[in-house]
Amino acid sequence: MSVPERIADAITGHTRIVLVVLLLLTALVGAGMPMVDDDSSLSQFESESEEAKALERIDENFTSEQRENTTSVQLIVRGDNVLEKESLISSLEFQQELRADESINSTLVENQSISGVENVVAISAIRSERAAERNETGAQRQQRQEDGNNTTAASGDGAIRAQPSLEAQIEALEDLSDDEYERLLERTLSGESAEDNVAIAFMPSSYEPGSTQADTRMTSISQSTAGDGAGGMGGGAVSDEIIDSQLEIRELAETQDQEYLVFGGGVITDEINRSMGDSLAIVGPLAMLFVVVALLIAYRDPLDIVLGVVGIVAVLVWTFGFMGWADIAFNQMFVAVPVLLIGLSIDYAIHVFMRHREQRETDGTGGTVRGSMTIALGGVGAALVWVTATTVIGFLSNLVSPIGPIREFGVVSSVGIVAALIVFGALIPAAKIEIDEFLESRGFDRRKRAFGTGGGRFSDVLTVGSTAARRIPLAVILVVVLLTAGGAYGATQVDTSFQQEDFLAESPPAWTETLPGGMAPGEYHAKDDLEFVNQHFQREDSQAQILVEGGVDDDEFLAELNETRTDAATDDGIAYTLATGEADIQDPLSTMERAARQNESFNESFNAADTDDDGVPDENVSALYDQLFEVDGESASQVLHRTDGGEYQSARMIVAVQGNATASETTSEMRTLADDLEDGSGGSWTATATGDPIVSHIVEQDLLDTVLESLVITLVAVFLFLTIAYWLTGASASLGAVTLLPVAFSVSWILGTMYLIGMPFNVLTGMITSLTVGLGVAYSIHISERYRLELERQGNVWSALQTTVTGTGGALLGSAATTVGGFGTLAFAILPALRQFGIITGLTITYAFLASVVVLPTLLVLWTRYFGPDVSFDASGARSEPATASDGGTVSEQGDEK
Structure with missing residues (x-):
């Protein structure tokens, strides 16, 4: 008896103990849910960059009492x-x-x-x-x-x-x-x-x-805002x-x-919060309706639907309970966690339930609920464990990130995935055994046909992949290669810029006016207002800065600063231009020029310090700073940092930025200005470009870099895991590579699609790569593992493939359709970020499903021909009707030799 079979036998043989223990654990872990806080600030995403540290020093040394808080x-x-x-x-x-x-x-x-x-x-x-x-x-x-x-x-x-x-x-x-x-x-x-x-x-x-x-x-x-x-x-x-x-x-x-x-x-903030609530009020009922309808079609049994929903709730309780106990705050990135867990939970539930139904049909009236569930868990258990392991590997790759919330996202996702395995591998099967046995003892027949088996339209659709694998395998490979190459090119062109407007709702479409009162959205003006402000005024929150540290009282400093200010005020720059035609820039020199116009005594000192009559003091700079603090200490403290001992350690230039300038453009120009200012120092001072737009841009780039790094690590780690796992279980190690290929294809397809539809690759949509790998690996493993078992049992490639795509493929179709429909309804959301996330999630799951049931069968046939076991390829020897069950890998008589 294999390890999965022994574990399955232990679960089904002690169902009541399993129920009591896991329900108590659910209550214990779930007690942490009320302790979960939320944190939507961008500061939590800041890494230890030099720009972020420079901004901290500015806040400590320059923010006056009048401007603070x-x-x-x-x-x-x-x-x-x-x-x-x-x-x-x-x-x-x-x-x-x-x-x-x-x-x-x-x-x-x-x-x-x-x-x-x-x-x-x-x-x-x-x-x-x-x-x-x-x-x-x-x-x-x-x-x-x-x-x-x-x-x-x-x-x-x-x-x-x-x-x-x-x-x-x-x-x-x-x-x-x-x-x-x-x-x-x-x-x-x-x-x-x-x-x-x-x-x-x-x-x-x-x-x-x-x-x-x-x-x-x-x-x-x-x-x-103090306090x-x-x-x-x-x-x-x-x-x-x-x-x-x-x-x-x-x-x-x-x-x-x-x-x-x-x-x-x-x-x-109010509009973002309201648009989130209005979005959920619209898509919530639609998503619930679609999921219920899809599950009714797949399960055709209300009790199984209830058990599946209870399992999903238990998984979420475990996950958010863990967050509470671990003191992990809920932030923007964690929106993807429920999506992933609900998708995987539905996937796990359908596979367990459908495999159990297949086995009950095979056992006939002589079989029992407990016996059929034992064989079903033994057959599907290995695939579930492998799916869990590979998905956990993918999300734990986020631990390489220097950003705390991303590391937490990986840990929480991994905990939730393990919880899904425990709940749907033990808790729900145990509950189903107890309930079904209770009902059957009272005369209710609990045997149901598995979705996708027994012929019909769904079976015909699911056999497209196996038919193509038998008739046009080279054409399938050619199309996949071309699509993947196109997707890879599109991935390099995806827009990675970020604008605040991307997260602001537009006026709701006309069709929302016909919704019932509770679902009808409110009015939104912030996006149009933001555009108006950007066009006509200086935004209060748009400022970039250059922090200069070192010899800011050198005689040459103000001349270099003047050149930098002139460069920053160019017509094609990012600096905001006032109605006077001048750029809105504040620095020690501009502050002294204003003080000189308002104070006769300081004006005399200012002119005396300018020995070459170019309008810029070039001697006695430190004494001039001292007098500036005496004349207007508040303004001076905004641009100069003086220690308690009277030494000048740093200065700053504040550049008001045009509202429509992107963070990328602002960062690029300010870094150029800072580099030029530092180059003219002769080593006397350093200059660092910083400010909220620049720090935010660095955060975005760190997030994107982390997504790409974790994607590469995930693909490599999952490849190693699958090759080793298949080798240890007696199959060819090459089957691991074949199983992973469709996942790599789907990642390329989704990134290429984002480019085609103009969807940006930002913090939220960037999590799609994790979802693609997580769900894609799950789908592919289920197909590969079922095919391997059926190949051993039936001995004929085409029979094994037919059973796989109708049995496991049917379960995948039910899982994919439910998840796509449920989260695809986010396309009707008012909040743009949610709408984008819903669309891209639906496409991701669709691509993962198609890759597993259309592309993977061809790859499996090619693998079997060149690297697989010695089995029959005789199409006439294939069964005319697909097998309806898996016995967990028991080998039957082999067919014709390969």
């Missing part, structure tokens, strides 16, 4: 002319409403949390009025008005240092005549640069400075408080006479 909302007004006096007054009144709302006001930073064009113009009017009241001379009044216009943020981002009350601002604008308002507005918005005129920073990049006409402008709202772990659109998870407050801002904006667009991390 804050997020921003962009409140954008649109209309025919949003610079009319009535429009600005209306915006100020709206600010009053925002501050009067407690849920919003409680999230605002303490000082100058809301600022826009309306505030700058109103404050200029107030200061002009005060100057007139003091009977100042015309020159003095003009200077004070300019000072009002030049009011700048300590951090250079447009927030005003000290604002009069909103009531005073509204009154000041109302008191202006139309002519006075026009002159004041033109003067306020006619500055030559953003540093000279804060108001210009709130205008779109297409605005003509000095014009009194504009169809859009922006107001910035700063919210505090809640929230972040902006490019950072970590956004807290519920921030989400609720931003939604409240949007609700209030909808009640205004003017048209407002509210854009912030909370609004984005």
Whole structure:
């Protein structure tokens, strides 16, 4: 008796003990499920890259108290002319409403949390009025008005240092005549640069400075995230408080006479969450309906369906229970885990149930439930163990990744796969034996025909592979080679870029309007709003940086920095261009230039340090830094890091990035700038390109590299395992290579298909290679192992192949159809990421199935002819009717000699 047969005999001979032990284990492991947390932040995916470490040092040394733990909302007004006096007054009144709302006001930073064009113009009017009241001379009044216009943020981002009350601002604008308002507005918005005129920073990049006409402008709202772990659109998870407050801002904006667009991390997060819920509300019932219908067709027995579903639930309980006990958080990548486990669980269940049905039909009325299950588990058990082992090998290859969540993904998937083997190899068979014996003892006949056997349309379809193997094997091989070559080429062309828009829902299609209330999706605007913001304004979350460490107080440093800034401001670069035509770049030199325009004493020192009159200080740089900290310490601390001992260790350049620039483009250009800056140092300093877009790009590349590395490792490891396993069990080691070939084919096909349909290869869709290998190996092993057993039993290639493709092939068809239909319904999801995942998962399973039942039979016949046992190839000696059962490998009389 073989090892699989002994194990099967132990399970079926002690079913009640098996049930008690495994149910207790399920309860124990499942107790960990409530401990599973979720983590959707990108920071968890960061590896120990130099760029990530540089960003950490920036956060430690440069983030000021004013900017730390804050997020921003962009409140954008649109209309025919949003610079009319009535429009600005209306915006100020709206600010009053925002501050009067407690849920919003409680999230605002303490000082100058809301600022826009309306505030700058109103404050200029107030200061002009005060100057007139003091009977100042015309020159003095003009200077004070300019000072009002030049009011700048300590951090250079447009927030005003000290604002009069909103009531005073509204009154000041109302008191202006139309002519006075026009002159004041033109003067306020006619500055030559953003540093000279804060108001210009709130205008779109297409605005003509000095014009009194504009169809859009922006107001910035700063919210505090201290203590809640929230972040902006490019950072970590956004807290519920921030989400609720931003939604409240949007609700209030909808009640205004003017048209407002509210854009912030909370609004984005809310739409992603809602689109996920709406997607599940649509596809959930569809998926459940399809799976039930497919299982009814395959099983034709409600009790077996219930047992299968119970087994799937048990597998998920084991998996998520393990995550809880192991303190592993659920993140975006774990969306693929339930898909894999449900697919494999259905596969395991159908193979066990169908093999049991085949054996019961063979045993006839003289057989027993327990005896048939013993033989069935003995026959299919080896294949299930091999499927489990090879799939586990594939997912454990993720342990080579430097990224923690990917390693955890591999471990959790492996645990779930082992759980599927235990549940469907022991728990469910034991339960089925007890239930069927109980029912048959009371007169119920529990014998059912296995799906795909006994003739009919499904049998005819399943024999396509065996027929092609007998009649046109060379044609099959030629077509497969051509398709695989095309797929391999397409794989090299797949888009690997990532945009935030890829994860934002579009407006739901028209057909969703006919859905019942509970399934009808809501409205989505974030994707269109994001596109509008990218086209017209600087995104609050788009900043790249260069961290310079070392001799930043060298006399040559500022000259090199000036050259780098000039290069960054080129027309074809990624830097955001303000309405003034200048790139939005902040660094020590730009900060000193602004301070020089505002402070006469610092201006004298600045000019004195410029010995060659090129506008860039080239001596006494350290002393100039000291004076800058005295004049404007807040702005200086944003671009210079000074130790407690007064030494200058590092500086940074902040480049506002165009909203539509990809992370790849940003990374490439910023690295070039950093390299050029470092090349001019003579070894005095180092320069590192960093920032959220760059760190995110590195994460994406690490994920993609890991996927490719793990794919290669998986294919090699599975190849070695299968060749050794088949050799140890007495078959040719070459059968392992033959079994793996269809998997390699299907991987190529799916990547080529992604290229053809324009689907990106990102974090989520990249997991498809793991699914392809996991499910593809399972399908191929079932076919190869069943063929090997039937070849020994029947002694004729064509009879063995016929039995395999109708018996095991039928089980595979039921498994594949159920899984494809269930997860293919994700194609109707509102969330683009889910929709892509559903489509690509359905195609993956389809390709894996076709490779195993259409391509693999030809490969098995060729293997048998050149490397396999000595059996008959006589087609006339093949059975006219396919065999209906496997006896676990008992050898019958051989047919004709090969």
